[in-house]
Amino acid sequence: MKLTYKFKNSEAEIGSIDKKEYLDPEKVYIYLKNGDRIKLEDGDKVKENELVRVSYNNRKTYSPISGTCHVTDNCVEITNDHKKNETKEKESLKSFDDIDRNKFMKLLHDVGDSVNNHELADYFEDNYKLILVNGCDIEPYQFNIRAIIKDHAEEICETVGLISKIFNVDVDFVLTSSDPNLKKVSSEADRYNGVKVTSLNEGFPYTLDSLLKDKLYPQYSDKDVLILDPLDIYKIYKALKYQLPVTERYVTVSYADKDRVYVVKTKYGVSLKEILSDILPDDPSNHYIYLNNFMRKTICTNLDLMVVADQVRAVFIVDNKGIDPIDCIKCGKCVQICPIDINPMASPLSGDCIRCGLCNFVCPSNINLLEENKKEHV
Ligand code: SF4
Ligand code: SF4
Known part of the structure; x- marks a missing residue:
């Protein structure tokens, strides 16, 4: 199968965007970096919206669910107890009028x-x-x-x-x-x-x-x-x-060959594998999963480690049979579409490239023109 799927530009045209909620996941994962301070120890209970981590530059991360923590050197894994025990909300401001x-x-x-x-x-x-x-x-x-x-x-x-x-x-x-x-x-x-x-x-x-x-x-x-x-x-x-964080996130899940799009409202730190296992009819490993930038052909190779974070906006699912690149047919579409008029087939690619991925999108040979080894096929 070639990637000839044509994206449609409006909700009305697609006609089949389903909104799904996945707000009560089994686990969430908060990965730790050097300099992070954590407020919890292994085995501790945590409530929804309770502070979990403070980074070296004072960014704070709060628990998106209530549950029990398993703390390792690089991750706080929280297993959901499915209890609605939010930390008490501070009193809300009636209006913004007195905020300077x-x-x-x-x-x-x-x-x-x-x-x-x-x-x-x-x-x-x-x-x-x-x-x-x-x-x-x-x-x-x-x-x-x-x-x-x-x-x-x-x-x-x-x-x-x-x-x-x-x-x-x-x-x-x-x-x-x-x-x-x-x-x-x-x-x-x-x-x-x-x-x-x-x-x-x-x-x-x-x-x-x-x-x-x-x-x-x-x-x-x-x-x-x-x-x-x-x-x-x-x-x-x-x-x-x-005085609360936003722990909900939205992720678009699209099928290339089914004209089907979901917008999933979920929680920060949920495993993408858990979400996709719930949506896909079969094993996620039967599909190529592109992360965010389908046009850049960024294949997600470690789905087990991928969690919903601010940078994760979309996943794009393609049946993993028959999308390997074939040789360039010299159609010129990649050159025609480049918005900044450089040659996407050049190696190395010009430093002016904005990595929009449009050349990848139009290539009928499925060549990833942003990859260094593209020359094998061009
Ligand atoms: S990714 Fe770079 S080379 Fe390809 S169309 Fe966009 S700007 Fe042009
Ligand atoms: S790289 Fe793809 S889009 Fe560009 S000329 Fe070759 S086949 Fe056509």
């Missing part, structure tokens, strides 16, 4: 939720000319950002309204024009000064942070613009309103 810059920073630091391995609050230490909220799912078959917005549009807009007010900065909330959330987000955002919504007609690769910024705001340098996504904003909302 200092209180915002304190509440965010106290919870210590993170983005890209940095504490979220650290991003607000600098001054920006613009905050760009990238509400676009990155690649065309991903729908998890849409799912977050659909569940939390009001909270996200209220939070960007507050950020705009207390940091005196414009916020642009960008969604693709095919996003069914567009109308709702536009009407919510209208309530807040300094917040505007931009509808993006182009799809991938302009949905990538760097290209999006350069396309919409070429006049600003990278350091002038803080780019966040709706999950980051929702983390801020929960930290301010309830």
Whole structure:
């Protein structure tokens, strides 16, 4: 089978996106790195939302479930007791009206939720000319950002309204024009000064942070613009309103040959194997599992170790029979589609390559043009 699956660009066109919830997993895994401090010992009980780990740069990780901990040198494995024994929520703020810059920073630091391995609050230490909220799912078959917005549009807009007010900065909330959330987000955002919504007609690769910024705001340098996504904003909302972390995550699961897409709402730290075993009709090892970037052909070779984390947005499942690359047929499609006009067949690949993977996507010979050994087939 060749990978001739054509991605469709809107929820309406796909027509079969199923939302699944996988919020009561058997286990979660919190992997440890050098410098991490943990608050629990082997055999300890932990409650949902209880602090588990503090990293060297003060990022905090909280337990997504309640259960019993097995602590090793590199992991805290929590076995679910399926009891709903959340740590007591601190009193929620009635409104954001009395939050100023200092209180915002304190509440965010106290919870210590993170983005890209940095504490979220650290991003607000600098001054920006613009905050760009990238509400676009990155690649065309991903729908998890849409799912977050659909569940939390009001909270996200209220939070960007507050950020705009207390940091005196414009916020642009960008969604693709095919996003069914567009109308709702536009009407919510209208309530807040300094917040505007931009509808993006182009799809991938302009949905990538760097290209999006350069396309919409070429006049600003990278350091002038803080780019966040709706999950980051929702983390801020929960930290301010309830002094709690967000332990839920959304992962898109797509089948290449079945025109079928699931958006799975699950918990941080759940094994991908556990989720897929529940969804797939047979053994996950009968399939190739691509992680996040199907276009870059990043095959996940260690499914046993893969857990849901912020960087895990999507898995793409392909039957593992007959997708090996064959020799280049010199069709030229890869060259035609490259958005920055370099030759994807060159070896080594130009340093200008943005690794969007579009050349991989269109190649009828299934050659991974981003791999060093591609020359065997080109
Ligand atoms: S060579 Fe391929 S991955 Fe690199 S920019 Fe061009 S199309 Fe994208
Ligand atoms: S590498 Fe693939 S897309 Fe490029 S010319 Fe060869 S067969 Fe066509």
